[in-house]
Amino acid sequence: MAGRLLLLRGAGRALRPGRALPAAPGPCARRGCGELAGLRAMGFSQEQARRLLALQPRLGPEHREAAAAQLLLLGLSAEAALALLERSPALLRLPAERLRERAEELRRLGLDGGRLQRAASRCPQLFHVPRKRLEAAVRLLRERCLFTAEQLREVLGTCPAVLLEEPHTLHHQFQYAYFRMGVQQKEMVKARLFQMPFAELRNRHIFLERRGLYETPHKGQTQTSNPKLKDILQLPEKDFLASLAYSTPEEFEVFKKLLAREEEEKKEEEDVDALYTEDDDDLDSDESKTAGE
Template sequence: MAGLGLRGAGRALLPGWALPAAPGPCPRRGCGEAAALRAMGFSQEQARRLLALQPRLGPEHREAAAAQLLLLGLSPEAAAALLERSPALLRLPTERLRERAEELRRLGLDGGRLQRAVSRCPQLFHVPRRRLEAAVRLLRERCLFTAGQLREVLETCPTVLLEEHRTLHHQFQYAYFRMGVRQKAMVQARLFQMPFAELRNRHIFLERRGLYETPHKGQTQTSNPKLKDILQLPEKDFLASLACATPEEYEVFKKLLAREEEEKEEEKEEEDVEALSATPGPVLL
């Protein structure tokens, strides 16, 4: 009888009808997270994007990270975009995010400066505090930037806090001693936004074409181009308006300069080996 009942029920279904879907898991959790994000000010689309990040992560982490970024003054769209670029922020403890924001404020990055710095460089939240402090000491005590200049450097080029300190100091020394540029001009030109290798390529190229002279006691025989123009002009404009050269000439120059550097390194290694060989060994008694 049970079999007949089932067969009868099957015949009773009209064409185009379907059996009701089996009950699935309740989407209440996702709805609750989306509602919490919407309550913070995120749009439905922004909430959807945030929920797609680290889907296995507990909702409290996502909501806490989003809330901290909003407290920094970021707009919901800026906060969502920042978390998309650096989803690892979602796994940082809330206290760590709060402490790092306070540390950056103590460095002078407050208000809009802080927003722009973390938007440009979300890795600032991951850098150990001691490394941040060491970079700041280097810029203040060895590079002698004023407090105001330091704030501008950190706002426009926050990646200086991630650089190896020796590389950072070397780039400053090159601009100061080889190019004769002072701190104010470095800040205005955003010196640290350009990789050191490219800065050096452009400077030496101008120098060898007789278009740049290292100042002696603040004086030069030629009118040097401004550091801002050397750094900020796109390469084609730099070559056309400052170097008066073709891209082909610049490419050949860079290859020759790289070869020169390799030869210098080889010569230095040979000299080191010779010096080591000439050093008398221990006397055996």
């Protein structure tokens, strides 16, 4: 085990210019299959190593081995690392140092141990996005949404994709849940708010609201007993309709189409209002110039 760890650490280091990984010993190296032997030494089976070699076949062996080593050092199994690379083969082209640094950044955000392994497996794009974008999302969740440090760790652990979202998108979804639905941060975290696309959350909430089954709390009080956010978000649509909305899929589909039409008409009205406002501003400007002359 210690020997394998040393091998992984060695493969994970940034290679110096002009320096290649040592070839595997024996006749396999002379037949050009040293890379296969190197992957086997890391813990990949023969079949797994061949699948890995099929990814980005023109890529140099040092890049492939270094990327695979970094994923194994995160704690992923050989099969999990291979599955991740098969879903996102572009990871093989990232410098090993970039993979290592990004893993350290994610650990600093609270994604350590199993959380980091799950985040990497679910969301390999985390290794590609600019660091400033990650920092902007975290700053928004902490400073404007007011999640505690522990709540933030839970959000990132259950929905690492929030780090890929634009801050204004996250803020809009948070504000909707907080002000329109009257939900506090603790319940948002427990219900895994950010796992559901905002459009679907809004469809379900407004559907309940118009059926008299959800009321926005006023000073924390409502006349009805609102469904829990967790049930609204996590129930499959069939169960949501049967147990919360007391409706049919056909009714829900008609509602979504009507709601989309309402939004479209509202946007058109706002565009017309904005156009008239611009015309009024131009007219006021012309009248000011005439008066000045």
